[in-house]
Amino acid sequence: MATYNEVYMPTYNEVLNQVQSLPSKDQIRLLEELKKIVYHPVEVEGDDEVISVEEIAESEAALQDYLAGRDSGISSKELKSKLFGDKIG
Numbered sequence: 001m002a003t004y005n006e007v008y009m010p011t012y013n014e015v016l017n018q019v020q021s022l023p024s025k026d027q028i029r030l031l032e033e034l035k036k037i038v039y040h041p042v043e044v045e046g047d048d049e050v051i052s053v054e055e056i057a058e059s060e061a062a063l064q065d066y067l068a069g070r071d072s073g074i075s076s077k078e079l080k081s082k083l084f085g086d087k088i089g
Contacts, residue, residue: 010018019027038053065071074082 019030022030062071066073
């Protein structure tokens with residue numbers, strides 16, 4: 001006979017609704033616990049740099065926005081200015 005967990009797995013929206021009904025104090029506690037579960041830093045090959053899961057997710061979201069046309073990016077001139085300031089002519 002199957003157990004309760006094998007028969008019923010709540011959907012993302014169901015879990016989200018339950019979390020939203022929690023008091024703020026419990027939401028913050030849950031967030032801290034989720035960070036412990038999800039946070040797995042990634043080492044960049046050939047470098048000592050460590051990139052957090054959050055940074056990877058932000059980068060992926062930005063790429064998807066760009067690919068979907070929701071973000072046109074910046075011009076080459078803007079990029080050079082941002083990287084080098086007034087050092088370029």
